[in-house]
Amino acid sequence: MKAPRDFLSEEGIQLGRNSVREEVECIQWLISIRWWAPILITAIAGMGVLAGFDEGLAKLFLVVAYVMGYNTLFYRWSRRLEAEPVATQHRLHHFVIWQAAVDCSALLLLTYFTGGTISPVCFLFVLPMIPVSTILSARSTYGFTAFVLAGITLLTIVEQLGWLPHQSPIFRQKEIFSPPNLQQLLFSLLVLYLLLTTATFLATTRSKVKKDKTKALEDLFESVTKLNRKFWRLFSMIQNIGSAQNLEQLLDVVSSEAAVVMNVKGISIKLLSEDAKYLRYAAAYGLPEDFVREKAVEVKKSPLNKRIIEGESFVTGNVTTTEMFQFGEVLAEAQIKSVLFLPLRLEGKVIGILGAYCLLPDRFTDEDVDFFRLVAELVAIALENARAYEAVEKLVKERSWYMLRVAHNLRAPLAGMLSILDVVRGEYLGSLNAEQQEYLRRLDRRSRTMLMMVNELMTLAKSREAQPTDQTRxxxxxxxxxxxxxxxxxxxxxxxxxxxxxxxxxxxxxxxxxxxxxxxxxxxxxxxxxxxxxxxxxxxxxxxxxxxxxxxxxxxxxxxxxxxxxxxxxxxxxxxxxxxxxxxxxxxxxxxxxxxxxxxxxxxxxxxxxxxxxxxxxxxxxxxxxxxxxxxxxxxx
Amino acid sequence: MKKKAEILVVDDDPDITDSLKIILESHDFTVRTASNGKEAIEALEDQIPDLMILDIMMATDTEGFDLAYDLKENPKFKNLPIIMLTSFLEKVREEGPGNFAYILGEQWPAHWLFEKPLDTNRLLDKIDDILNESP
CATH class of the missing domain: 3.30.565.10 (Histidine kinase-like ATPase, C-terminal domain)
Structure with a gap:
């Protein structure tokens, strides 16, 4: 039998990749949308010229060239990202910030050319906030908004101080956006602050909800993956159990496998004697040798074991001194903190106890106990199976042995009988008449037939004994x-x-x-x-x-x-x-x-x-x- | 032949010893019998025969073997030719590598091994061979 693919976790990688892929797609979408910006600006400038604007619009083509230039670079960059097998989230974030920052610089340039802070173009600053808020955290988005506002403020101050000349499109020899006075400036800056902050607030609250959901989904996914891993281990445990040849081997396999499945330090399997008076350590994994050395426990003297045999499960997250008395000093030396005991139950009857030991305190949750119960059930079934199988095998062996013994015991008297017949038929004791010879010949013949039967019986008995044939010959x-x-x-x-x-x-x-x-x-x-x-x-x-x-x-x-x-x-x-x-x-x-x-x-x-x-x-x-x-x-x- | 050759037959089954005695005596051998290892030793101490016919399984599964090995180690008897008998040649053969490991080795203490029931003619031939071989 082949183990099933660990399909959920594999899908998990796929899902992780998907969220990255989504972001890459988002970036590519941004880049493709950006191609429209130069076209739009060109169209607006062109219409302005046709409408009779005198000058100032030509400068807009500088912005067009700038946007086209950097978008081409971004485009190439995004293609390279796509080629990378697993683009890291980190690099994607950087890429988004860069794009937004460069977009802002283009917007600043556009704003400057169209009249500065009082330009209606200022409202376009909302646009770069959209990709930033979907990909980055709320705090980063606010940081970005602050950065943009600082840029605009700086531009206003620089213009106001006269370090840069005021620019405005000119319509029929008249600037449409004449240099504003201080009140106008402060007002428009205030409006802009309010607008961008509100936009950021709105964008981040929505994306926070989305991000929380994604996080919840990721958590869910993780727990499903864990569960899947557990079941997969359970499955491989069942497989390994199936390959065990006898009870002894099975116990070893089961205890080591159970330790892996339960992800604990040690496992013990105690089996109840037929009279239910003693518990015998049948197998232990990952536990100090001394612990198992004391092979049998009298149930009467161990109230804890008694309780478990009666069907209770026992969990402790912090082994106390009184409990320690039950487990022995060895366990304390091994620094075991959490212990879990479950009855091994088969068809309602307890046949033993499965114990799990862990170094961490409070290791076993209710969920774990439920899962371990499942493991315990499996172990119980496997043990019973092995016992039944061994019983059958023993029976077959006994039968063969018995047949061999019978055959052997039949041969000895037959040999004696034939030996005596030899003496008589050989006329060593005196001559025989023809009729006597004939009857003795018949006796001899029947005896030899019997011998043949015994021989064949022996062959059959021997072949019944479980001896695998040599496959290499x-x-x-x-x-x-x-x-x-x-x-x-x-x-x-x-x-x-x-x-x-x-x-x-x-x-x-x-x-x-x-x-x-x-x-x-x-x-x-x-x-x-x-x-x-x-x-x-x-x-x-x-x-x-x-x-x-x-x-x-x-x-x-x-x-x-x-x-x-x-x-x-x-x-x-x-x-x-x-x-x-x-x-x-x-x-x-x-x-x-x-x-x-x-x-x-x-x-x-x-x-x-x-x-x-x-x-x-x-x-x-x-x-x-x-x-x-x-x-x-x-x-x- | 100067004098009658003497054969000691050791088997716990009186049917075998008795019939072998009759057959061998009528072929001009002097025959003594013993029904276990101890009796055999006594008989040997008394007088060393020319040949011994020895059953393997008597009180124990290997009594005959044990006796044969003891004799091989004893300088007094180590040249005594032995023909072994067994009812379970197959057992001897198959369990050879296990219980009877030493049988198959070079230390094999007997000249020959026959399966019971015996083929009288082959036994007589073998006895002649062995006696003619060892002067």
Whole structure:
């Protein structure tokens, strides 16, 4: 299973980028709008000239040139910003301030050319406030307003002192804005102050609301990201739990994973004994060794543990001395400040206690406790799963062991029996008549059949024991074919059955163990010969089948009745018509075949027609490393 | 042959010792039997035979082996040829690397190992081989 993408946090980066992108777009919008300023000024000046203004308008083209000049620079600059993968907020702010400042200088120039402070153009100073207020903080915006007002005031003073000549458009030899007197000047300055301050106030209050909202959104986003991270960890914990092989390993995985998920220093898992009298430290992570050394706790003597087992959760943000008594001095030495204990509950029954330990005081909030409860539930389920699995595994092992033991114990008396038979049949105790010989021969035969059954039972028992097959080994089909030919040629010849094993050239090696592959074929071929009447035919054919090697064992024998096919591979089963031919079969052969095919990761199919014959098709996976086959050939002469 | 060769058969299964005794005696061997390691040692102290047939698993899974190793370390008996018997050749073979690690090594204390039930003819052939080998 693949871990899901940490999609929310990735989206978060996207969102962060978006807010930057928005500002870049805003800047570009400003620049594109600014192109209209020179056009407008030109149009106004042009109309003025047509209307009969005598002079003073030509100077406006200076402003036009100035605006066009700096806007071109700004345009280039903004293109470069766009190319940057992540433009920082900081740089963007600087860019906005620069633009606004330069715009103000252009406006000052325009104001100067059109009559100074009394010029109606003064009102245009509101315009640069708009971008500034949307991007910068309220305080910076006010600062900027103060800067602009200082600029205008300075211009007025300079003009008033006569350091710069008063400028005004002239209409029919008359200045439309004649130099104002002091009262006029102060009045218009006052109006301008009021106007700009009000505009700034209005602009900043609105954008403050917007900014607050954005901040709230960002906070929300952050908490969602955190939550996502938590759940993602929870998910990976579940994954890791799934990969644990046994209870011991699972406990280790769970405790270390839980520490990561909960973001705490230490985790302990205590399990309740079956009689519910003791708590045993089953696992600990990140805790001092001494802490866990005292492995079992008597529940009766520990009121705190008792409370938790009864279903309460326990949180403390500042471990006190009395509580410390419960946890031991070791914990104090480790400087643990916050502790959280939760019952591990499964289907309403408490099976243990999950503990979390943290160095920070007051670490665990209600929210954390809820989340940890979730983790505790998961841990409980995982533990129960592992226990169940181990119980099953133990049962399987016990069964195999029992089968082996029985088989062994059956062999010893059989060996003794056959040994005595040897003495009697060998006429060491006196000669026997033909009839006696015949009966003893039958006795010997039945005993040997029994021995065979015991041997097969042992093979089966051994193969049941969980021993993973060696995935790195490989078997050369030709080698198996040779062995099978050698083993059965004679037996087939005796019954006058034609026996053929064919392997195409360049067939890849089979993954697995030679003994197993050989056993599979031996069993199938031996059956085929057994159940094929004289003058019949038995064939073994190897062929490639996608990523598998196919081995077909076909015969022209008695076939397998349809009704028996489903039980074919189960232990001790023998088809009705097979019993009629061979009384002494054990019924274990095909069970062994199935067992081995499963172990090698292959599959087996059977096609059969009564009185016509049977085909067993075995597909086994191809070996991964082809070179290994040479080795195997050398290793198994 | 100057004198009858003597064989000591050690097995805790009287069916095996009895039948082997009959078979071997009729093939002109002198046969003594013992049913455990201790009896075997006593019999050996009494007189060293020409060959010993020794079952591996008696009271313990490795009693026969233990005896064989003890004998190999004893200068008095270290040249005594041994044929071992086991009902569980497979067990010996498969558990070789584990419980029976020392069996498969160079320190292997026996001349041969037969699986029970015995093939009488092969046993007799092997006995002849061994006796002819060691003067």
């Amino acid at each position: 490989s078997v050369e089909p030709e080698l198996v074919a040779q062995r099978i030919r050698r083993t059965f040629q004679e037996r087939a010849g005796e019954k006058n059955i034609s026996f053929n094993v064919t392997v195409p050239e360049d067939l890849p090696a089979i993954r697995g163990d030679l003994e197993m592959v050989e056993q599979i074929l031996e069993n199938l071929v031996s059956n085929a010969i057994k159940y094929t009447l004289p003058d019949g035919k038995v064939e073994v054919k190897f062929s490639p089948a996608a990523t598998m090697i196919r081995m077909e064992v076909s015969d022209t024998g008695i076939g397998i009745p349809k009704s028996d096919r489903s039980r074919l591979f189960s232990e001790f089963f023998r088809a009705e018509n097979a019993r009629a031919i061979e009384k002494n079969g054990t019924g274990l052969g095909l069970a062994i075949v199935k067992e081995f095919v499963d172990k090698l990761g292959g599959r087996i199919l059977v096609e059969s027609e009564e009185r016509m014959g049977t085909i067993f098709v075995v597909d086994l996976p191809v070996a991964k490393n082809q070179k290994g086959s040479q080795h195997d050939r050398a290793g198994n002469p």
